[in-house]
Amino acid sequence: MGRGRALLGQPVRSGRGVAAEELRRHNLGVVLKHLHMVGPVSRSELTAKTGLNRSTVADLVGELAARGVVTAGPSKIAPGPGRPSPIVDVRPHGAVVLAIEVAVDSLAVATVGIGGHIFNEIRVARPRGHFQPGQTVVDISQLARPLLAALPAEYNLVGAGVAIVGIVRRRDGFVQCAPHLGWQDIPFPDVLATEFVLDVPVRVANHADLGALGEYRRGGLAGVEHLVFVSGDVGIGCGVIVDGSPLLGSAGYAGEAGHNLINPDGRRCVCGSIGCWETEAGERALLRRVGAAAQGEGLDALARVEELAAGGDPATLAALAETGRWLGTGIRGLINVFNPEIVVLGGLYHRFFDYMEEAANETAAGAIDVSRRMTSIVRSSVGAGAALVGAAELVFDDVIADPAAILPG
Numbered sequence: 103m104g105r106g107r108a109l110l111g112q113p114v115r116s117g118r119g120v121a122a123e124e125l126r127r128h129n130l131g132v133v134l135k136h137l138h139m140v141g142p143v144s145r146s147e148l149t150a151k152t153g154l155n156r157s158t159v160a161d162l163v164g165e166l167a168a169r170g171v172v173t174a175g176p177s178k179i180a181p182g183p184g185r186p187s188p189i190v191d192v193r194p195h196g197a198v199v200l201a202i203e204v205a206v207d208s209l210a211v212a213t214v215g216i217g218g219h220i221f222n223e224i225r226v227a228r229p230r231g232h233f234q235p236g237q238t239v240v241d242i243s244q245l246a247r248p249l250l251a252a253l254p255a256e257y258n259l260v261g262a263g264v265a266i267v268g269i270v271r272r273r274d275g276f277v278q279c280a281p282h283l284g285w286q287d288i289p290f291p292d293v294l295a296t297e298f299v300l301d302v303p304v305r306v307a308n309h310a311d312l313g314a315l316g317e318y319r320r321g322g323l324a325g326v327e328h329l330v331f332v333s334g335d336v337g338i339g340c341g342v343i344v345d346g347s348p349l350l351g352s353a354g355y356a357g358e359a360g361h362n363l364i365n366p367d368g369r370r371c372v373c374g375s376i377g378c379w380e381t382e383a384g385e386r387a388l389l390r391r392v393g394a395a396a397q398g399e400g401l402d403a404l405a406r407v408e409e410l411a412a413g414g415d416p417a418t419l420a421a422l423a424e425t426g427r428w429l430g431t432g433i434r435g436l437i438n439v440f441n442p443e444i445v446v447l448g449g450l451y452h453r454f455f456d457y458m459e460e461a462a463n464e465t466a467a468g469a470i471d472v473s474r475r476m477t478s479i480v481r482s483s484v485g486a487g488a489a490l491v492g493a494a495e496l497v498f499d500d501v502i503a504d505p506a507a508i509l510p511g
C-alpha cells in the first residue's frame with residue numbers, strides 16, 4: 103500500500119516566478135501540516151522530513167510559534183554527536199474547530215484542536231422526525247456553548263465544520279436536500295449564523311464525504327490513498343478518497359451510491375426512484391426483515407436487534423445476513439468502479455459488522471477478481487465520530503493551506 107504520500111504536502115524550495123513571500127507562506131503550511139498529521143518531532147527530524155534547510159525550518163517554526171499554533175519545547179538529548187534539537191509540537195488550542203454533525207438520529211458537537219486533539223465531544227439522540235433547520239441550530243448552539251466555555255483560556259476558534267446527512271453544494275455549504283431530515287434548499291451557513299453568531303468561517307459538507315476524510319486522516323488505516331467509506335443509517339452514505347484526494351464531483355454531490363439501482367423489482371426510495379441500494383441494505387430494510395421483534399424504528403429498534411442477535415435469535419441473524427448480502431452487492435459495484443485498497447464500513451455497518459461481514463464478502467466477491475483480491479472490507483476504527491473528525495479536518499485544510507492568512511500574526 104502506498105500510504106501517506108499525499109498526507110504530507112510537498113515543500114517548494116525555489117523556482118522562478120515563485121515570489122519569496124508566497125514560498126514562505128506555502129512552506130509554513132508544509133511544516134504545520136506535518137505537525138498536524140504526525141505529532142511531535144525534533145526540529146532536526148522536521149528538517150529531514152520536509153527537505154527544507156535548517157535555518158528555514160527554524161524560522162518557520164518560530165513564526166508558527168508566534169502565531170500560537172506551535173510550541174518548541176526542551177531539547178531531546180540525542181545519543182552521539184551533534185547538538186540537541188528542540189522538540190516541536192502543535193499547540194491544540196492555538197487553532198480550534200467547532201465540529202458539528204447533523205445525523206438522522208443524533209446531533210454531535212466537538213471542539214477539536216490542531217493535531218486532531220479532541221477537547222470535548224457530546225452526542226445527543228434526537229427522536230426521529232423532521233427537525234426544522236432553525237431548531238437544529240438552536241440545539242447545536244446549546245450543545246456547543248458549554249464546550250467552547252470549557253476550552254483553555256486564549257483559545258483561537260478558526261472555523262466551524264459541519265457534516266450533514268444530505269446533498270450539499272461544497273462551494274457554499276448550501277444543502278440541496280436532506281430527505282431523511284426533511285430539508286430542501288437550505289443555506290445552512292446562513293441559518294447557523296442567524297441563530298449562533300460565531301464570527302468564523304463555516305464549512306459544510308456531506309456526512310459520508312467527511313466520514314471518508316476522517317477515516318483517511320485519523321482512522322486505523324490512515325493514509326491509505328484509495329479508500330471508499332460506506333456508512334449506513336436510514337440511508338446509505340458513501341465517500342471516496344482517490345489517490346489521497348476526496349472525490350467530490352463537479353459540485354460536491356459525488357458518492358450518492360445509496361441511490362444506485364440495485365433491485366429493479368424493489369421498493370420505492372425516499373428519492374422517488376425504485377430499488378435504490380438503501381432500500382435493500384439500509385436500516386429500514388434490516389428492520390423490515392427482522393419484523394415485529396424489532397419493535398419500531400430508530401436507535402431503540404437497533405438496540406433491540408443487537409440484543410436479539412447477541413442472543414443468537416435465528417430470524418434476526420438471517421435478517422442481518424440478508425442485509426449484509428445486499429450491502430456486499432453494492433460494494434461489488436464500488437470495487438469495480440474505484441479499485442479501492444479498503445472499503446471502510448461505518449454507522450449501521452460498524453455496529454453490526456460481525457453479523458454482516460461474511461455475507462457482505464460473499465456477494466462483494468462478484469467484483470472483478472483482480473480488483474476484489476486487493477480490497478479489504480473493514481470496520482471503521484473511528485466509529486461513530488468519523489464524520490465529526492472529518493468536519494474538523496475540512497477546516498484545518500483551510501488553515502494549512504495558508505496559516506498566515508488565518509492565524510493571528
Ligand SMILES: [Zn+2]
Nearest residue numbers: 361371373378
Ligand atoms: Zn433513492
